[in-house]
Amino acid sequence: MSNLSFMEKLLDGADVEQKTLGWVGEVRMCKRIMKNQTSDVGEIPFFKIGTFGKEPNAFISRDVFEEYIEKYSYPTIGEILISASGTIGRAVIFDGKEAYFQDSNIVWLENNESKVLNKYLFHFYKIAKWHVSNGGVISRLYNDNIKKTSIPIPCPDNPKKSLEIQAEIVRILDTFTELTTELTTELTTELNARKKQYNYYREQLLSFEEGEVELLPMGHSEVGEFIRGGGLQKKDFTETGVGCIHYGQIYTHYGTYTDTTISYVSQEFFKKARKATYGDLVIATTSENDEDLCKAVAWLGREDIAVSSDACFYRHKLNPKYVSYFFQTEQFHKQKRQYITGAKVRRVNADNLAKILIPIPSPEEQARIVSILDKFDALTSSITEGLSREIELRQKQYEYYRDLLLSFPKSDIEVAA
Numbered sequence: 001m002s003n004l005s006f007m008e009k010l011l012d013g014a015d016v017e018q019k020t021l022g023w024v025g026e027v028r029m030c031k032r033i034m035k036n037q038t039s040d041v042g043e044i045p046f047f048k049i050g051t052f053g054k055e056p057n058a059f060i061s062r063d064v065f066e067e068y069i070e071k072y073s074y075p076t077i078g079e080i081l082i083s084a085s086g087t088i089g090r091a092v093i094f095d096g097k098e099a100y101f102q103d104s105n106i107v108w109l110e111n112n113e114s115k116v117l118n119k120y121l122f123h124f125y126k127i128a129k130w131h132v133s134n135g136g137v138i139s140r141l142y143n144d145n146i147k148k149t150s151i152p153i154p155c156p157d158n159p160k161k162s163l164e165i166q167a168e169i170v171r172i173l174d175t176f177t178e179l180t181t182e183l184t185t186e187l188t189t190e191l192n193a194r195k196k197q198y199n200y201y202r203e204q205l206l207s208f209e210e211g212e213v214e215l216l217p218m219g220h221s222e223v224g225e226f227i228r229g230g231g232l233q234k235k236d237f238t239e240t241g242v243g244c245i246h247y248g249q250i251y252t253h254y255g256t257y258t259d260t261t262i263s264y265v266s267q268e269f270f271k272k273a274r275k276a277t278y279g280d281l282v283i284a285t286t287s288e289n290d291e292d293l294c295k296a297v298a299w300l301g302r303e304d305i306a307v308s309s310d311a312c313f314y315r316h317k318l319n320p321k322y323v324s325y326f327f328q329t330e331q332f333h334k335q336k337r338q339y340i341t342g343a344k345v346r347r348v349n350a351d352n353l354a355k356i357l358i359p360i361p362s363p364e365e366q367a368r369i370v371s372i373l374d375k376f377d378a379l380t381s382s383i384t385e386g387l388s389r390e391i392e393l394r395q396k397q398y399e400y401y402r403d404l405l406l407s408f409p410k411s412d413i414e415v416a417a
Helices: 003-011 062-071 118-125 143-148 159-205 247-252 267-272 320-326 330-337 363-406
Strands: 016-020 026-029 044-047 058-060 080-083 091-093 106-110 150-154 214-217 224-228 242-245 263-265 281-284 296-299 305-307 311-316 357-360 413-415
Touching (some): 003 159, 003 363, 026 143, 044 062, 080 118, 091 118, 118 363, 159 363, 242 247, 242 267, 247 281, 281 320, 296 320, 305 311, 320 357
Parallel strands (some): 242 305
Antiparallel strands (some): 026 106, 080 091, 214 357
């Protein structure tokens, strides 16, 4: 069935007319709560524009909340809240949970659903052409401009038929949303189970009975040495050239090992840079949290690479992947914690990393452990990539049908006078 024939069947001869949101209902805005009336703890979650639709960033007391809802109108269950600045047009369905929202940065359409279903509006808001005002410091939506936003309404002169058509459109789009949610939940559960299994076996494989293997400081002359990175900054990156790893990229772009870099520096810069070679472990020695501190990636590329400051590299006589897996264990992190310094910015220096004890089994045993952990690593990576890919595909599928169902054939649309 073609797109047009599907829409013709759905409309069943009904006209489609562009109506404004002012025709649908009354645009309201939340009233201001002063900063000194909020706190880090409390009874009523308080949402500012930056946390709208996510987690609250503050709370207000019940007395303040009840005083405001007594004075001002307040959204009811099912109505749509819209961000009027920041990510303009971001919408959530109000679920009735007690919460307060920051003044005119968040608005809602007070709609009794006699003409338009709230869920129909919710899906429409994602493709709405908002009348944005650019005056002042930031762009935003004002009530009068929101009221002018037009929305296609099938059969507006026959509310019963119009709501039936809207309900069918909502049903189809909700189905795609639910399928995406179910798939995400299923794959996320599978991923978490595999990660737990992976972590368990990694801890088991890298833990040895007392006296079973030799434990030596990582800076021992028979094991390796830590070398501080150089003055590499993001401004030194070039489009092409010699590979480099910036400490911040270790958190976000690299896993246990890599043989390619995502950034480059010029030959001139490289000549004076601190260089990691094949097998070296590149380690982030600065972070805003203890968990990311000392995240590491084994460099397995053929060519030397430049390493930034706030990082160091570990040159050693062990299996590179074995050392990188060791840096992921609780055994390593337990030792690391005693050497962390700094308050807001957390650091561990190379001299202290050299004191951390590492178990040193035979080269054959190191290779065996790496072989097992590589399989778990590949499995979790595959599930992670599959999860992202499936979510992206489902989102594109939803967007395709949303645009199809809410962008009626132009010949069917009349513009209201």
